[in-house]
Amino acid sequence: MTALPLILTVFVACAVEAIEALTIVLAAGLTREWRSTFQGMAVALVVLAAIVAALGPTITLLPLTALRLVVGALLAIFGLQWLRKAILRATGYKSLHDEASAYLREVAAAKAAAASSRGRVHDWYAFTLSFKGVLLEGLEVVFIVITFGANQRNVGAAVIGAAAAVVVVAVTGVLVRAPLAKVPENAMKFVVGIMLTSFGIFWGAEGAGVSWPGQDAALLVLVPVVALVSLGYTVLLRRPRAVQPASAPTSEEVTSS
């Protein structure tokens, strides 16, 4: 397999997470103080880089079969989480992720919080908000970079895809100076769920000892099949709701992210 599918998959997955981190950073920076916000962001990025630097080379030392079994299982479980949420959102059972309203919530909380300084950090709230936002969203990026990169024995290509996504989103955010609400984030999450699940199935089964018909070319069939099944479930779940009157919200609708 060439590095291009790896880079593209990591790029899209990381762009989604970067957009969510950007929303939090903008809320902290524009409402509170930019210096403390950048400090929080910088510390989080250093922690994330340290995790990649420590785990990336270590994980590639594992035997490929064992690595594919474990990573494939994790990716399939992780990808199914994304896919499940994406289908529930697409069918109206869960509210769509909206960066504009997420931004307004963060701004309201940031305005209400009291100001306090600690050490070299002038605004502790802005620092922690930015640090937590970048670290938590970044952990998903790190997970994807390490699992995809290690499996393909090409962590460098995965890092390139992730870094490109972060740069594109950051530059766009600086130019727009607003949350990227117009980006089709929910559709992107659907695509990422399909890719993570497909690669998880492929590598997991290989790790269990399976020999795929057509070797790596099986992915060219597996990805469309996962996409078709997911779209089929979306259509099936949409139909009954279209004829029903508005019903009480499910517990899924209350949860976010």
Next chain:
Amino acid sequence: MRRLRSIGAFWYDFVVGDDWRVAVVVVAALALTAVLVHAAGVNAWWLLPVCVFAALAWSLRRATRT
């Protein structure tokens, strides 16, 4: 102890998420695939995709019914 518990809860939520049954099905399907390949000599490449699609359907059905 409380910190360890919260770290564990974070990673559980991070990887497993809202429906642990999906994770159980994936792990069981991989174990069964390994048994079929190594013990019975069956190249069961089809088993994991079938189980994954079934797990997703089951999870969606539960989520949309509750």
